[in-house]
Amino acid sequence: MLQYLDISSNNLDGKIPMEIFKIPAINIINVSFNNLHGQLPTSIGNAKQLINFASSSNKLSGDIPNSLGDCESLEYIELDSNIFIGSIPTSLGHITSLKVLNCSTNNLTGPIPITLGNLQYLEKIDLSFNNLKGEVPTKGIFRNATVVWIDGNKGLCGGALELHMPACSIMPSSSTRHKKYLVLEGVILTASMVSLAIVIFGLILWRGKHKRESISLPSFSTTFPKVPFNDLARATQGFSTSNLIGNGRYSSVYQGKLFEEENEVAVKVFNLETRGAQKSFFAECNALKNLRHHNLVPIRTACSSTYSNGIDFKALVYEFMPRGDLHKLLYSTRDSEGSSKLNLLTMTQRMSIMVDVADAMEYLHHNNQGTMVHCDLKPSNILLDDNMTAHVGDFGLARFKVGSTVLSLGNPNSSSVGLMGTIGYAAPEYASGGQVSTAADVYSFGVVLLEIFLGRRPTDDMFKDGLSIVKFTEISLRDRVIEIIDPQLIQELELCHDTPIGLNGKGVCSLLCMLNIGLCCTKTSPGIRINMQEVAAKLHGIRDAYIIEN
Structure with a gap:
């Protein structure tokens, strides 16, 4: 009897047939990365044995059915990158086995259900980029800011301090407001007089000193404490x-x-x-x-x-990022005897690092505050915390795009381009004076992705006479992939040179999919590269499927 249905990454259209949820023993349903539309059938509640349901990156619409909460065995729910509307069903808080919930990048409204904080086994929750509003719950998983993603919801407030959400406003009564106004008026008057006295006193002190530092913080100084x-x-x-x-x-x-x-x-x-x-x-x-x-x-x-x-x-x-940067993690570790030795990075860790970086780049390119181009993405600008979560840093070359105009953030009135990026990672169009673009960031991302799975720098001595890491991957991917990937992965994926790649080894399909994404990012022409929204969605699907299978 059918237990595992995976029809992801095709060009399927139409609606999800309600009949698949009537299969008694169905455990996994993955319909991600297609062109499916319409509503999610309410009959999904009949799938009592369903452990994983993924419908990411389709065009599904309407409300998320309350009956989804009847799937008592669910551990993974991935509904991201669709056009669902309405509120998040409170019934999801009754799925006691739930580990991962991803409803990001939809048009969901209303509050975050408090019931989700009661789920003891919930490990990750992503509700980012919706239209949610109200107070963020403070129980359960919502106390751990490292596994909760709620960015891109302007109406949310409160929650754990580590989430850095605005405080929820409390509307006082009219009489209370009047009293507070009178008190506030007196406080302001007193504070103004004290401030004036402090300023005058400070000027006198400043003139009397030979050497003194003056702090002039950037425009975000109201958010962060001053430091001398x-x-x-x-x-x-x-x-x-x-x-x-x-x-x-x-x-x-x-x-x-x-x-x-x-x-x-x-x-x-x-x-x-x-x-x-x-x-x-x-x-x-x-x-x-x-x-x-x-x-x-x-x-x-x-x-x-x-x-x-x-x-x-x-x-x-x-x-401080305790694990350092990705470049050092890949190349600079030495064992106790001083001999050269690469860090042992598992397949899952490599995939998760690239998923993290993709999420960061998607945010920079597509967040609702505008388009930010990083201009220098490379392993040394990717930092890792204790949990091996990747963080993109170093925005010293970043540019802000407003329509077709590119503004230098070092001088907002300047639109000069200048030399962008680092050799090996910079997009080829920059060499010929091409304009700053998100497509160039995508190219750099693709190079980093190939590098992390091949274990070779794009500036390796072997890449010369027209052979680049991109070309090397292209010509080897179909028949010689075992020969080009990091030797650590060969052992982990249980590959051997004597067995056809299509018949041996778990996770090989996931590896090939990852490398293919890297090649899609590094097309010579900027116009045919995929964007970071597509990249992030696809990498999430590949990584999550690999984790489930292993």
């Missing part, structure tokens, strides 16, 4: 070389502890003597002030100081 130079110097032991964890084109990064907190931070100090460094600082500030996504490196604060002798100091403070 002395605190940063103390946090990094005087910017000691023993605290140095990385160097870039315009900056050096130091590890340290700030505000006597337990959590460590990464202090990015800009070398202002290098041409373009100051512009890079302001570009990164302007890029980050309106960005908030769980796969972007979280910024804590900034420091912009000027001394009486005219010397400037500029730094950004980020949350």
Whole structure:
């Protein structure tokens, strides 16, 4: 009897037939990445043995049926990237076995059901990019901000502090408002007089000192605490070389502890003597002030100081990523004896890293605040936390697109392009003076994707005389894929050179699908590359299917 139905990644259209939910032993139904439309049949509630249901990236519409909550064995629900409307059924909170719920990128409205916080086995929940409103629940999974995604819902408020949501407003009565107004008027008057006195006193002190730093934070300073130079110097032991964890084109990064907190931070100090460094600082500030996504490196604060002798100091403070960057993870680890040794990265970890990066890039390119082009995506700009969750960082070359105009974030009044990216990762059109575009970011993403599965840098000595990592993958993918992928994956996927690839090894299909996505991203012509919305949706499907099968 049929237990597993997977018809994903085709060009199927029409409606989902209600009859498939009447199959008594059906465990898995995957209809993702098609052109299916219409409503999700209410008969889905009949599938009592259903463990996984995935309908991502279709054109399904209407309400999510309440009967979905009758599927008492469900562990994975993926309804993302459709056009569902209405509210999230509270009945989903009754599926006690549920582990993953993804309803992102739809047109859902109303509040987040409180009942979802009661699910003890829920590991991940993604409700991002809908029109949800109301207070975010605070029980259960909603206490762990690292596994909850609710970005792109302007009407949500409250919740755990780590979610960084706005506070929910409370409307007081008219009499209370009147009393508060009178008190507020008195407070403002008193505060104004005190502030004026402080300003005058401060000016007197400033004139009497030979050397003093003045903090001039970027426009997001109302959100983050101010930090003086002395605190940063103390946090990094005087910017000691023993605290140095990385160097870039315009900056050096130091590890340290700030505000006597337990959590460590990464202090990015800009070398202002290098041409373009100051512009890079302001570009990164302007890029980050309106960005908030769980796969972007979280910024804590900034420091912009000027001394009486005219010397400037500029730094950004980020949350510290304990696993370092992806480049070091792939190439720079050494064992206890000092011999060269690559990190053991599993297939699932590699796939999840690329899913995380795809989500971040999709947010930059397609979020409702505008289009951000990163312009320098590469492994050293992908940082990993303790959970191996990937975070995209370094926005020093980022550009903001408004229609056909590209604005430099280092100077919002400038539309100059300049040299973008890093050799090996930069899109080919940049070499001939091509305009900044999201398609160029897609190309860089594709190169990183190929690199992480092949275990080879795009600047490897073997890539010469017209042979690139893209061309190398293209000519080898069909018949010689075993020869080109990272040897670690050969062992993990149980492949051998003597057995036809189509007949041996689990997960080979997933690997080929991932590499194909990389090739779709790295087409020579920018116009035929897929966009990051498509990339993210497809990678989620491939990764999730691989996890279920293994």
